[in-house]
Amino acid sequence: MSTTESLLVRAATGRPGPRPPVWFMRQAGRSLPEYRALRVGSSMLEACRTPELITEITLQPVRRHGVDAAILFSDIVVPLAAIGVGVEIVAGTGPVIEKPIRTEADLDRLRPLEPDDVPFVTEAVRALVAELGPTPLIGFAGAPFTLASYLVEGGPSRDHALTKALMHDDPELWHALLGRLAVIARAFLQVQIEAGAAVVQLFDSWAGTLSLADYRRFVLPHSRAVLEPLAGVVPTIHFGVGTGELLGAMREAGAGVVGVDWRVPLDEAARRLGPGAVVQGNLDPALLGAEWSVLEAEVRRVVDEGRTAAGHVFNLGHGVPPTADPDVLTRVAELVQSLG
Ligand code: CP3
Numbered sequence: 001m002s003t004t005e006s007l008l009v010r011a012a013t014g015r016p017g018p019r020p021p022v023w024f025m026r027q028a029g030r031s032l033p034e035y036r037a038l039r040v041g042s043s044m045l046e047a048c049r050t051p052e053l054i055t056e057i058t059l060q061p062v063r064r065h066g067v068d069a070a071i072l073f074s075d076i077v078v079p080l081a082a083i084g085v086g087v088e089i090v091a092g093t094g095p096v097i098e099k100p101i102r103t104e105a106d107l108d109r110l111r112p113l114e115p116d117d118v119p120f121v122t123e124a125v126r127a128l129v130a131e132l133g134p135t136p137l138i139g140f141a142g143a144p145f146t147l148a149s150y151l152v153e154g155g156p157s158r159d160h161a162l163t164k165a166l167m168h169d170d171p172e173l174w175h176a177l178l179g180r181l182a183v184i185a186r187a188f189l190q191v192q193i194e195a196g197a198a199v200v201q202l203f204d205s206w207a208g209t210l211s212l213a214d215y216r217r218f219v220l221p222h223s224r225a226v227l228e229p230l231a232g233v234v235p236t237i238h239f240g241v242g243t244g245e246l247l248g249a250m251r252e253a254g255a256g257v258v259g260v261d262w263r264v265p266l267d268e269a270a271r272r273l274g275p276g277a278v279v280q281g282n283l284d285p286a287l288l289g290a291e292w293s294v295l296e297a298e299v300r301r302v303v304d305e306g307r308t309a310a311g312h313v314f315n316l317g318h319g320v321p322p323t324a325d326p327d328v329l330t331r332v333a334e335l336v337q338s339l340g
Contacts, residue, residue, distance in 0.1 A: 026319030076142025139192030208242025
């Protein structure tokens with residue numbers, strides 16, 4: 001069944017429907033008891049390699065919340081693990097890299113991704129697309145910078161100091177590293193698109209740690225190399241946290257939709273992005289724990305401010321926190337869906 005006329009694809013291509021589509025980053029995950037039950041006994045990366053688990057976990061939030069899109073259950077480090085990079089996802093911490101990438105010799109460990117490296121993704125996406133019918137499936141990849149930050153630091157980092165030092169000290173090595181990661185991200189998205197993903201999102205979660213000048217010089221060309229070839233293929237979304245100063249540059253990377261966190265109101269974001277921009281966001285995830293009257297007013301504000309853009313995809317400003325009450329998320333989805 002075609003997803004072309006779904007609210008998500010319409011909004012993402014600047015043909016908005018009667019209301020914004022709604023989905024939540026990290027809608028699949030620890031906020032759902034049914035997710036926690038399914039995950040008993042398998043590591044995160046094992047679960048990401050098991051088609052039946054990928055399919056079921058992806059569908060859980062669609063069934064429960066009635067959201068307007070599914071997002072594939074996977075992780076940004078799945079393609080790295082699939083080409084043999086030693087990586088573990090540690091609960092409560094995030095990805096930890098066995099041997100960080102810091103020298104030219106280390107680059108040899110980042111060979112291109114082949115579809116045969118991730119057969120479980122192809123299988124799960126095909127099954128999901130059949131199951132979802134008119135509801136679009138969002139595929140995703142980590143952007144070159146965010147992947148590089150984990151590979152260089154060896155794990156999550158607050159200040160990204162090693163990553164920033166590397167980009168400035170050895171720009172040639174930096175660009176070679178990001179070039180390889182762009183090839184991997186593009187291939188990972190391509191696998192998902194060929195199997196039927198209707199939309200893809202590029203997560204550059206930590207790009208907001210950079211100055212505009214550094215973003216333009218060290219990151220933008222590589223994100224563009226991932227996104228530009230997809231123009232006219234599927235709608236694309238480009239997201240990062242704390243990117244208020246980078247929004248215009250991020251749009252130049254070529255995605256049709258730019259994700260905005262809660263720090264910049266969507267009307268101001270649309271102004272910074274320029275005419276014709278489609279925005280995604282931007283309810284503050286922390287407010288999921290506030291009184292319903294507060295949350296309701298915030299949801300209405302976000303929807304109102306989103307109307308100033310050429311299209312709006314309702315979402316949180318970042319992922320669902322593990323502590324979120326799933327019933328509150330359902331209520332937020334229902335509220336957005338009631339706002340014609
Ligand atoms: O529902 C969805 O959004 C789809 C699934 C998804 C996951 N990771 C599943 C996951 C997506 C889109 C991601 C992307 C991802 N992974 C990003 C970019 C998005 C963002 O949040 O900015 C990043 C930075 C990662 C790396 C990563 N993986 C982190 C920081 C963590 C959290 C670590 C923790 O325990 O707090 C993970 C693990 C992870 N990825 C979980 C899930 C459901 C939790 C693992 C668990 O259940 O133990």
